Amino acid sequence: MEERALLLLGILMVHSQHGYQINEFIEMNLRRVTDMKKPTAYATLDRLADEGYVEVHTEKAGKRPTRKIYSITPQGQRYFFELLRTNLAKADKMNFGSDIGMMFVDHLPYDEALTLLDKRRQELSLEIELHESAPEHGFGLGVDFAMEHHLVHLKADFEWLSSVIERLRNQLENSQLN
Amino acid sequence: MEERALLLLGILMVHSQHGYQINEFIEMNLRRVTDMKKPTAYATLDRLADEGYVEVHTEKAGKRPTRKIYSITPQGQRYFFELLRTNLAKADKMNFGSDIGMMFVDHLPYDEALTLLDKRRQELSLEIELHESAPEHGFGLGVDFAMEHHLVHLKADFEWLSSVIERLRNQLENSQLN
DNA sequence: TTTTCCATGTAACTCGTTACATGATTTC
DNA sequence: GAAATCATGTAACGAGTTACATGGAAAA
Known part of the structure; x- marks a missing residue:
């Protein structure tokens, strides 16, 4: 407000x-x-x-x-x-709607979870590309910082998601050894 | 909803x-x-x-x-x-209220901006500590992922904020050379 | 004996969005 | 002649919060 x-x-x-x-x-x-x-x-x-x-x-x-x-x-x-x-x-109070789904990943079979998360990762990488290819509009330092901030979080999200996907893949492989 | x-x-x-x-x-x-x-x-x-x-x-x-x-x-x-x-x-649509203030940092003298941002950084690091010292409650993989996700963003925010503070400090020093 | 815990809610409010309304004017 | 642009809004709705209400039981 x-x-x-x-x-x-x-x-x-x-x-x-x-x-x-x-x-x-x-x-x-x-x-x-x-x-x-x-x-x-x-x-x-x-x-x-x-x-x-x-x-x-x-x-x-x-x-x-x-x-x-x-x-x-x-x-x-x-x-x-x-x-x-x-x-x-004041620091932002961050809360992510996607965390609520994430808490319940274990209710889905690994391969389905992986498909869904991969879709999400694609969406994310698209947004990152769009962000990076956006033209520099020279409105001072502050605006650049704000844009950078946004990008930083997108990238952090991408990296984390990738690591989650990787770990789930390992779980899938381990479960298939039985 | x-x-x-x-x-x-x-x-x-x-x-x-x-x-x-x-x-x-x-x-x-x-x-x-x-x-x-x-x-x-x-x-x-x-x-x-x-x-x-x-x-x-x-x-x-x-x-x-x-x-x-x-x-x-x-x-x-x-x-x-x-x-x-x-x-x-679905990827979260992220938007951070603090970006709006950040866009207008240049309206404040560097030293004041630095004081404010430092306060924010302290708040952030406190939250990170709290998060890390919280006990592991073994509700499955998903919950751990969600908690990790939150922490990842807190840390990314902290790192970015630190780099902003550093750059502003450089600007302050440069401006004092005149 | 006063406060806290258990257990459920309601009512009013706030902030914001969506969808629509208006009307003239320039562009296709 | 239709569609987009300029420029302003309104009305209805939605999701959620805050503050309050209730009333018995247990703990301090």
Whole structure:
């Protein structure tokens, strides 16, 4: 929740923009970092406006639909820094939905489990490729760090999954010796 | 949503239990893997009962409050395997709240950013220690894999964070040469 | 005797998503 | 003439959390 606010305020720290522009920017550049959807962005911007953290002024440019341009206020900047500090100092609480399935792998025969996990590994490696082949968009150090962070976890996941698959294969071979 | 169901059905695959027991088990053993809360468990169990995946029969043991004992039905077992297969084959979509702050590190002076990130790293290393010093509870291969998975990501995060801190320190030193 | 344990829940709320609505305008 | 783009939203729903309620029994 505060993360959505932090993201929007951070974007507005660079320069004032209207909602459509912000959403487009997120869609094109930050999809790996956030999954915030358009209606959430619009709603959050309105909320931030109500709370005095952003200012709105409408603009009618040419024949295009009326835009609402959001600018960050001084209070908004203070709030941004507050959110930023707590965010940077706090570790993510990680929990992975796939761990729940993993706990029960032993309920499936090894070969079926291996097939499923291999599919998952392929999906993962595809995502890693996509990530690595993505163009460098030179928005400063921080954005690079964030992207790198994401990639680090994808790779760690891949390595771990591979080792799980290997160990299950060994189990399969051992069980076939009987 | 289906993960909560998978978890509960998986627990009931071992043996029939009442809600309190299930919640206690989660609380004591699976807190690293799931964050499901009590009311969610009770509600999900009721839902699974409505859908015919589990059967309920009440039991009055001694002077203790009446228990509702949940048993998995044949349909429930089929549903369990269905959920298990899709869960195992699907990679987690990872997104980390801390990446949003990270994107904007450059808005803070290096030394302040370093202080905040160091705090976060300490928090992380504490969590890793806790994880490693936790006793082995011999519930089969799968549970061990899941725990290992969690630890792998904690460590990857720690390593990455350390490298970020190091690079920021270099930046700080370089900027002080002026 | 007060607190903790057992055992179950409910009600209100929060955060977010999905699907849809609007209407003009430019591109195919 | 149809489809995509620009620009904004709303309404309904979903999943889960928090805080609270209940009430007897055992432990401190």
